[in-house]
Amino acid sequence: MSPTENAPRIVLLPGDGVGPEIAAAARSLLAELGDFQLDEHLIGGASIDEHGSALHDDVLEECRSADAVLLCAVGGPKWDTTDPDEPRPEQGLLGLRKGLGLYANLRPVRPIPALVDASPLRPERIEGTDLLVVRELTGGIYFGESGREGDRAHDDCAYTVAEVDRIARTGFESARRRAEGGGRRPKVTSVDKANVLETSRLWREVVGDVAGDYSDVELEHLLVDNAAMQLVSRPAEFDVIVTENLFGDILSDESAMLTGSLGMLPSASLGEGGPGLFEPVHGSAPDIAGQGIANPLATLLSVAMMLRHGLDRPGDADRIDSAVDRVLEHGLRTADLAGGEGTREVGTEEMTRAVIEAL
Ligand code: NAD
Numbered sequence: 001m002s003p004t005e006n007a008p009r010i011v012l013l014p015g016d017g018v019g020p021e022i023a024a025a026a027r028s029l030l031a032e033l034g035d036f037q038l039d040e041h042l043i044g045g046a047s048i049d050e051h052g053s054a055l056h057d058d059v060l061e062e063c064r065s066a067d068a069v070l071l072c073a074v075g076g077p078k079w080d081t082t083d084p085d086e087p088r089p090e091q092g093l094l095g096l097r098k099g100l101g102l103y104a105n106l107r108p109v110r111p112i113p114a115l116v117d118a119s120p121l122r123p124e125r126i127e128g129t130d131l132l133v134v135r136e137l138t139g140g141i142y143f144g145e146s147g148r149e150g151d152r153a154h155d156d157c158a159y160t161v162a163e164v165d166r167i168a169r170t171g172f173e174s175a176r177r178r179a180e181g182g183g184r185r186p187k188v189t190s191v192d193k194a195n196v197l198e199t200s201r202l203w204r205e206v207v208g209d210v211a212g213d214y215s216d217v218e219l220e221h222l223l224v225d226n227a228a229m230q231l232v233s234r235p236a237e238f239d240v241i242v243t244e245n246l247f248g249d250i251l252s253d254e255s256a257m258l259t260g261s262l263g264m265l266p267s268a269s270l271g272e273g274g275p276g277l278f279e280p281v282h283g284s285a286p287d288i289a290g291q292g293i294a295n296p297l298a299t300l301l302s303v304a305m306m307l308r309h310g311l312d313r314p315g316d317a318d319r320i321d322s323a324v325d326r327v328l329e330h331g332l333r334t335a336d337l338a339g340g341e342g343t344r345e346v347g348t349e350e351m352t353r354a355v356i357e358a359l
Contacts, residue, residue, distance in 0.1 A: 105135040193225075
């Protein structure tokens, strides 16, 4: 059936490696859920091969005018280079983040009951964990001046009040949204290194000011070294973690391991007003590309995040989340997930079909 005129327009960017395989899973799921206009374009290595750059200007324009962008993965050994003049696949991703003004990266971490054995932590330690890492994405050390003079290199870290203010608000708003429906008091843990860094002292000050507008949300401040420790010793105590770009990069990967599998983790990147970018956390997995064994669940859960945060369809998002839970409870596993008694190994297509049937 062709989409209707008012159908939300989604730009789908399959990218490289397992990207096209998991894009097919997303396409099937969206077809089942109903009325969407899907436009597909190249990004990453595939775009370098065709256009000589990882993100063509026309594709960025298409993304800007869409309601949401769903990206699968970019990169692979074919395009690995240390020559600064050669295009690299990840420039496509960075170009999208910048071009769409995406300053907030959201990564939920919710260990799935059926996969509790896949976590490197003991089950009793991760029990009850349900947290969200909100990472600032367009400021800090990754975007500061950098350079080399002789035997010295430097990377500058800077933040403005406005940059901290808006990401703090994303954190508080997310905590409020997660608490809707009751059950828990919303809490924000702001992570910094205020005992050493001036940017962190500014961060702590501004987050404290923003908290004044959210008296219903509890605020705690943690130093990043302590936060890294607490994440593995008492993960269930966290609700929303809000932090700057570099700390967020590291802590979100650490939190990711609580679930035990990269193939399970979705993410959302949001900006002001324009479309959000939704993508699995994992890369293009070139070692298993083309074999039909990639885990599609991180991508299907990214579709759920897109429906929840980008297209205002929280009901459909919940349906996907619980369909994924049910399929895993029934014992289906892709090769990357721990197998064992009562489980059956399936490929990308069968896993996708099972989720669609369980909707
Ligand atoms: P990776 O995430 O691609 O793979 C790490 C390991 O996890 C591999 O063993 C892989 O087979 C496995 N894995 C990842 N996704 C899986 C899935 N859906 N199902 C089953 N197994 C899965 O990370 P890497 O190997 O460090 O990087 C490979 C390429 O991906 C590199 O070119 C890197 O630059 C790129 N990369 C892209 C992104 C992105 O597009 N957002 C993120 C990270 C890495």
